[in-house]
Amino acid sequence: MQDNTVSTHIKDFIWQHFPLARTRKIVDTDHLLEKGILDSLGILEVVMFIEHEFQIILNDDDLMPENFQSICSIAAFVQRRCHDSSAH
Amino acid sequence: MSLVIRSAHLESDQELLVDTLIRHLNPLYDNVRFNWLYKNNPHGLARAWIMSDTASSTVVGMAGAFPRRVYIGVQEATCWVLGDFCIHEHYRLLGPALQLQRACLADMHPETVAFSYDFPSASMLAVYKRLHIDPLGNICRFAKPLRIDRKVEELVRVPPLVSLMKWVGNLALAFQDRSLCDTGELTIALHEGWCGEEFSVLARDVGWQYGVCVQRSAEYLNWRYVANPLLRCEILTARRHGVLVAYSVFAQSGEDAMVMDLFGVQDRQIISTLVESLIKFLRKRCVITLSAPLFESHPWMALFQRLGFRARETSPVMIYTPPGASLESSSLQGMDWFFMYGDRDS
Numbered sequence: 001m002q003d004n005t006v007s008t009h010i011k012d013f014i015w016q017h018f019p020l021a022r023t024r025k026i027v028d029t030d031h032l033l034e035k036g037i038l039d040s041l042g043i044l045e046v047v048m049f050i051e052h053e054f055q056i057i058l059n060d061d062d063l064m065p066e067n068f069q070s071i072c073s074i075a076a077f078v079q080r081r082c083h084d085s086s087a088h
Numbered sequence: 089m090s091l092v093i094r095s096a097h098l099e100s101d102q103e104l105l106v107d108t109l110i111r112h113l114n115p116l117y118d119n120v121r122f123n124w125l126y127k128n129n130p131h132g133l134a135r136a137w138i139m140s141d142t143a144s145s146t147v148v149g150m151a152g153a154f155p156r157r158v159y160i161g162v163q164e165a166t167c168w169v170l171g172d173f174c175i176h177e178h179y180r181l182l183g184p185a186l187q188l189q190r191a192c193l194a195d196m197h198p199e200t201v202a203f204s205y206d207f208p209s210a211s212m213l214a215v216y217k218r219l220h221i222d223p224l225g226n227i228c229r230f231a232k233p234l235r236i237d238r239k240v241e242e243l244v245r246v247p248p249l250v251s252l253m254k255w256v257g258n259l260a261l262a263f264q265d266r267s268l269c270d271t272g273e274l275t276i277a278l279h280e281g282w283c284g285e286e287f288s289v290l291a292r293d294v295g296w297q298y299g300v301c302v303q304r305s306a307e308y309l310n311w312r313y314v315a316n317p318l319l320r321c322e323i324l325t326a327r328r329h330g331v332l333v334a335y336s337v338f339a340q341s342g343e344d345a346m347v348m349d350l351f352g353v354q355d356r357q358i359i360s361t362l363v364e365s366l367i368k369f370l371r372k373r374c375v376i377t378l379s380a381p382l383f384e385s386h387p388w389m390a391l392f393q394r395l396g397f398r399a400r401e402t403s404p405v406m407i408y409t410p411p412g413a414s415l416e417s418s419s420l421q422g423m424d425w426f427f428m429y430g431d432r433d434s
Contacts, residue, residue, distance in 0.1 A: 040182060
């Protein structure tokens with residue numbers, strides 16, 4: 001899957017499910033936690049979306065701040081995991 | 089990031105644990121609270137876990153578990169109430185919290201801990217969802233306005249009218265409760281000093297009748313309420329022919345009061361009279377709102393509603409049974425739970 005496709009999917013999901021993301025017109029590099037776009041329940045929704053949409057299973061070690069800071073970092077993380085899954 | 093979790097030693101790790109609580113949970117927590125909550129509980133010593141990031145030598149968070157002896161019908165067991173869960177702000181994502189919570193739950197051995205329960209925050213609820221642990225049910229705060237002062241001050245801006253409306257409103261509220269409080273053969277009194285053996289006798293006589301219910305022995309009540317360093321609790325007792333038949337533990341904070349506990353024989357008239365007396369007592373103290381958080385299967389919910397308490401916000405209660413426990417989650421879920429505010433961790 002292309003980088004920009006992953007990124008667009010994630011951005012669409014976040015814009016649809018988190019009204020603050022729309023109101024503040026966040027961009028891909030904005031910090032989602034610091035800006036209050038996502039809280040822990042929000043992260044959980046994003047995690048469930050990623051698992052369902054990209055058919056990958058995330059474990060505890062994946063759910064670290066560096067992987068969920070922004071749309072960019074989520075997309076990069078998903079790309080890495082999808083690549084790892086296909087390599088195996 | 090490389091996270092490790094270890095079981096804490098209450099003596100040698102006390103300074104580290106208190107410091108972690110102060111930094112990441114509540115700046116007012118101190119050694120006095122720690123000694124009371126972790127070391128002095130008559131139902132057993134608390135447990136704690138510390139999570140650290142070995143890469144940066146940072147304490148990332150901690151969690152606590154506090155023992156409670158409970159009746160599960162006629163059986164007796166020890167369970168844990170979980171609490172003091174906190175995570176360093178730089179690590180507040182699901183991963184570290186999940187790892188810490190899994191470590192706590194994995195340390196529950198079914199021979200010694202029948203189940204754990206928790207009153208999670210919204211953040212913690214996400215952790216439980218990810219662990220596929222569903223809520224047992226909800227605890228609901230029931231509230232009864234005893235005086236109208238605050239409402240009038242909010243709504244009326246003309247000073248001479250405020251006093252008049254308060255007087256009329258408070259009279260009307262008191263008039264609604266005019267039929268309450270014929271104590272009959274009961275003697276209602278504010279308890280002074282420590283709880284004695286009569287409280288243990290009452291707990292042994294009736295505790296097993298309430299489904300899942302914490303053993304409210306005198307030692308437990310003295311620790312939980314009388315010696316509580318965080319909250320000044322008072323106890324209103326009901327005695328019949330000199331024998332303790334029920335009591336209510338309550339805490340007043342400014343203009344509001346909370347029913348922390350209500351326990352006694354299964355007699356609606358007695359319990360009702362005790363709550364009515366508490367209402368009357370707190371109205372004299374100018375308390376504005378009396379709240380009573382009750383679990384949804386609490387046997388006296390209807391009684392509170394009949395006395396004018398109305399449902400307010402709810403919050404979930406989680407239970408977890410360790411693999412191999414004699415009572416599985418499904419059997420516990422079918423039971424009545426005698427949870428009140430005092431059954432929380434602190």
